[in-house]
Amino acid sequence: MQETKILWADDEINLLKPHILLLNEKGYHVTTFTNGNDALEAFGKEHFDLVFLDENMPGLSGLETLSAIKNIRSDVPVVLITKSEEENLMEDAIGSKIDDYLIKPVNPKQVLLTIKKIIDNKRLVSERTSSAYQQDFRNIGMTLNDKLSYEEWVDVYKKLVFWELELEKLDDPQMHEILTMQKSEANMQFSKFIEDNYLGWVNGKEKAPLLSNELLKKKAFPLINENTPVFFILIDNLRYDQWKIINPLISEYFRLDEEDTYSSILPTATQYARNSIFSGLMPLEMERKFPSLWQNDDDEGGKNLHEETFLGEQIKRSLRKDCKFSYHKILTFDQGKDLTEKVGNLMDNEFNAIVYNFVDMLSHARTDMQMIRELANDDAAYRSLTLSWFEHSPLLDLLKKISQKRVKVIITTDHGTIRVKHPSKVIGDRSTNTNLRYKQGRNLNFNPKEVFLIKNPHEAQLPKINISSNYIFAKEDQYFVYQNNYNQFVNYYNETFQHGGISLEEMIIPVVTYSSR
Structure with a gap:
């Protein structure tokens, strides 16, 4: 972890030595000053991650120093330390965009807690989120090996979306990669689930979830x-x-x-x-x-x-x-x-x-x-x-x-x-439809491992254009590409968002x- 640099300006800084020693022991680098002018000069020359300012310093006051610091770098968090909780003082401080304030006398634990809240918060949230997902990763992985009902698949998908939105807030490529792999595994298992159950749903042979035709x-x-x-x-x-x-x-x-x-x-x-x-x-x-x-x-x-x-x-x-x-x-x-x-x-x-x-x-x-x-x-x-x-x-x-x-x-x-990522080759005649995630036609040629084939469309409550029509559905993140102009199609459609096939999304x-x- 990169060292956190703290600037602390207080005219009674010698009384704060126990605080400074504790912070140094915790891995923080603290630079101290006894007045606002010296603090400002150093702030203009060096990078600091956090500033502590005494409100009642002789010469340049804490609020004046705060205002000058914000003019130099507005993104650096500033904590004001004051003996007073007067309303007008707090309004002025908040108006100058302080990030927190402490009331004297401050104890070392208060200071440490404030630093963790402001500086370490993002890191701590990231660590907790990553740790929680790693735990849930194992639970989800075990669940995917079970014979799930539709309701249980909904729960799995909601969990994956939850973690996707949570991990999106973190700069952790490894966690993103793990989640992507788990979503891919989930979609593979979900496609098998649909192949096993869909025809039973639409023909009333199995208990079906709420489907499009009964939504209203x-x-x-x-x-x-x-x-x-x-x-x-x-x-x-x-x-x-x-x-x-x-x-x-x-x-x-x-x-x-x-x-x-x-x-x-x-x-x-x-x-x-x-x-x-x-x-x-x-x-x-x-x-x-x-x-x-x-x-x-x-x-x-x-x-x-x-x-x-x-x-x-x-x-x-x-x-x-x-x-x-x-x-x-x-x-x-x-x-x-x-x-x-x-x-x-x-x-x-x-x-x-x-x-x-x-x-x-x-x-x-x-x-x-x-x-x-x-x-x-x-x-x-x-x-x-x-x-x-x-x-x-x-x-x-x-x-x-x-x-x-x-x-x-x-x-x-x-x-x-x-978002489709893997091309699946298909051959069809001129009457075959153009959708990338499903095909309807006769004499379709395809890889049977990559599709859900419905030989008799009426079994899926689907019309058929002619007596020998079939439907095939792309599974997971695959998309259908014709043999002719294969590379051109892949370059154009890879990583695009498509619909028509089978996936949780x-x-x-x-x-x-x-x-x-």
């Missing part, structure tokens, strides 16, 4: 009543970790009633997952019930153009009564701003569904634009960009406005996204309920 029925519709408007806000592509970092801002205006997760259906792609949410149906059911509205992968045109119609049909089917509702899809800043300005018109509705597409656009922009790639070069930066958007978004403005009324708010998403996603304070 189970989480939103029970909240509808005539007195309290419900705002169902779906932020496309919002992962659980991204919700965790925007939640503190939301919680400034709302009370968190329930934090929960649900599982996206496969494919974890907007066309399938979001249509399933608003229709309350699995994709195969949508194709059969709405043949003129459902769009298969090979159909031309937008794939999510009928969500309002799907929502209206589901409300009629589920509530069996009239319900005044609205649906809005926000694709641009101006659309978001316009809705915020007119949000008063929504207060007469029992249910308001709003889709915000920014995070989805961010993930695509990161793929297509070099500048965004550099700004979001890893998961931490991707979260940071999401937070920055949210802080300045029309969505936050809308939430602030409706928080002044009596409302219920649900924040959720249709699927998450994963894509499938275990937040659904959170808030109410007005």
